[in-house]
Amino acid sequence: MAYNPDRQHSNFSGATTLYGEGASEPKITPNDSFQTDYGAGYQDEPLPRPRPQFAQQARDSQRVSFAPPKSTGDLRLWRHDERGNMWTKGGRRRCVGRFCCCTVMMTLFLIISIVLALALWARPPDIRFNGISLPTGGSAVQVQTDSLDINLSLSIGVKNPNFFGAMFKSIDATAFYPPLTSQLGGGTLHDINFPANSDTQFLFPFNITYSSGIDPNNVLVTDLVNKCGIKPGTTKSKLTVKYQLKLALRIVAITISPSFSGTADFDCPVTRDDLLSFGGDALLKSLGVE
Numbered sequence: 001m002a003y004n005p006d007r008q009h010s011n012f013s014g015a016t017t018l019y020g021e022g023a024s025e026p027k028i029t030p031n032d033s034f035q036t037d038y039g040a041g042y043q044d045e046p047l048p049r050p051r052p053q054f055a056q057q058a059r060d061s062q063r064v065s066f067a068p069p070k071s072t073g074d075l076r077l078w079r080h081d082e083r084g085n086m087w088t089k090g091g092r093r094r095c096v097g098r099f100c101c102c103t104v105m106m107t108l109f110l111i112i113s114i115v116l117a118l119a120l121w122a123r124p125p126d127i128r129f130n131g132i133s134l135p136t137g138g139s140a141v142q143v144q145t146d147s148l149d150i151n152l153s154l155s156i157g158v159k160n161p162n163f164f165g166a167m168f169k170s171i172d173a174t175a176f177y178p179p180l181t182s183q184l185g186g187g188t189l190h191d192i193n194f195p196a197n198s199d200t201q202f203l204f205p206f207n208i209t210y211s212s213g214i215d216p217n218n219v220l221v222t223d224l225v226n227k228c229g230i231k232p233g234t235t236k237s238k239l240t241v242k243y244q245l246k247l248a249l250r251i252v253a254i255t256i257s258p259s260f261s262g263t264a265d266f267d268c269p270v271t272r273d274d275l276l277s278f279g280g281d282a283l284l285k286s287l288g289v290e
Contacts, residue, residue, distance in 0.1 A: 114252075114253075115254070118251065118252060118254060122162055122251060122252075123161050123162060124249075124251075124256075125158050125159060125160045125161070125162075125166055125194065125249070126158070126159040126161070127156065127157070127158055127247075127258075127260070128156070128157040128158075128159075129154065129155070129156055129157075129260070129262060129264070130155035130156070130157055130201075131154075131155055131264050131265070131266075132152050132153065132154050132155070132241070132264040132265070132266040133152070133153050133155060133203070133266065134151075134152065134153070134266065134267065134269055135151050135152075135153055135205070138151070139151075140152075140269035141269050141270055141271070141274045143274055143277040143278050146211055146212075147209050147210060147211045148209075148210040148211075148270070148274065148275075148278045149185075149207050149208070149209050149210075150185075150207060150208040150209075150210070150269065150270070151205070151207050152205070152206055152207060152208065152241075152266060153203040153204065153205050153206075154173070154203070154204040154205075154206060154243065154264070155201065155202075155203055155204075156171075156201070156202055156203075156204050157199065157200065157201045158194050158199075158200050158202075159198070159199045159200075160194040160195070160196060160197065160198050160199075160200075161197065162196060162197070162251070163196050163197065164196050164251070164252060165193060165194060165195050165196050166193075166194045166249060166250065166251050167191065167192065167193045167194065167249075167250045168189070168190075168191070168192040168194075168247060168248065168249055168250075169190065169191065169248040169249070169250050169255065170188065170189070170190050170191075170247075170248045171187075171188065171189045171190075171192070171204055171245060171246075171247055171248075172186070172187075172188050172245070172246045173186045173187045173188070173204065173206045173243055173244065173245050173246075174186040174243065174244045175206060175207075175208050175241055175242070175243050176241065176242040176243070176244075177208065177220055177239075177240075177241055177242070178240070178242055179219065180214065180215060180219060180220060182214045184208045184209060184210065184214065184220075184241075185206060185207045185208040185209045186206050186207075187204065187205050187206030187207065189204055189205070206243075208241065212279075218286075218287070221275070221279075221283070221287065222287060223239070224239075224268065224270050224275065225275065225284075225287045225288075225289055227239055227268050228268035228269075228270045228271070229268075230270070230271070230272045230275065230289055231287065231288055231289050232289070236267065236268060237268070238265040238266060238267055238268070239265065239266055239267075239268050240263055240264070240265050241263065241264060241266070242261070242262070242263050243261065243262060243263070243264065244259065244260070244261045245259065245260045245261070246259050247259070247260070272284070272289065275289075
């Protein structure tokens with residue numbers, strides 16, 4: 001087919017131009033798809049497409065960067081420009097802020113991990129109360145000017161099944177004598193250690209303090225003369241007290257505060273001479289003791 005200079009040709013935008021004699025030839029850019037109808041089998045070769053520099057354009061225009069397609073070959077450069085030097089990017093103040101934030105987050109994560117591990121694997125110690133006994137040394141009864149003190153010891157056993165030690169930071173006890181509702185005494189003990197995989201026994205000392213002010217109807221002192229064998233015709237029997245314990249148990253860095261309550265019996269240690277020293281003959285005669 002013969003070449004006709006007056007033939008119409010179309011560029012990529014669809015605009016129709018005539019160029020022949022005196023007409024300007026259209027400019028061809030690398031993105032244009034230009035083809036002439038020179039006949040079957042002939043076609044213009046496409047011009048090479050320049051490789052865009054996305055990272056450099058983003059820095060020059062100060063616009064939000066985006067990841068280029070992998071086919072362009074600029075992905076590695078974009079990662080280096082956009083994600084490199086993350087710690088020092090933005091100046092010293094932001095660098096220190098990033099370091100402090102990461103340190104706090106790692107510390108919190110470590111503490112939470114330790115707490116969860118203890119909650120999953122640690123077993124609480126087995127605490128047993130083995131009754132009340134009288135002290136082996138000294139007198140069990142002490143007579144004061146306006147009170148009568150009975151010294152007692154509560155036997156406590158603790159079995160620690162864990163591979164780490166435990167400790168009682170404190171043990172607080174209160175004692176009651178039913179049917180009286182007023183507190184009659186108690187005791188406090190601090191810092192008792194229990195090694196790993198151990199079974200420990202110890203005595204917790206506490207006392208019962210009797211005064212006429214908390215027993216205006218002589219309920220307790222009447223039980224004493226009857227159950228201690230002071231009144232003629234009676235025999236010795238056990239006294240019953242009610243106790244409440246509040247423990248502060250530390251396991252590693254965690255402190256738990258369980259509470260226990262119960263009753264215990266013990267032999268009456270009060271004698272006729274103790275009551276005579278406390279209340280005199282008038283008290284004994286009022287209770288039927290000669």
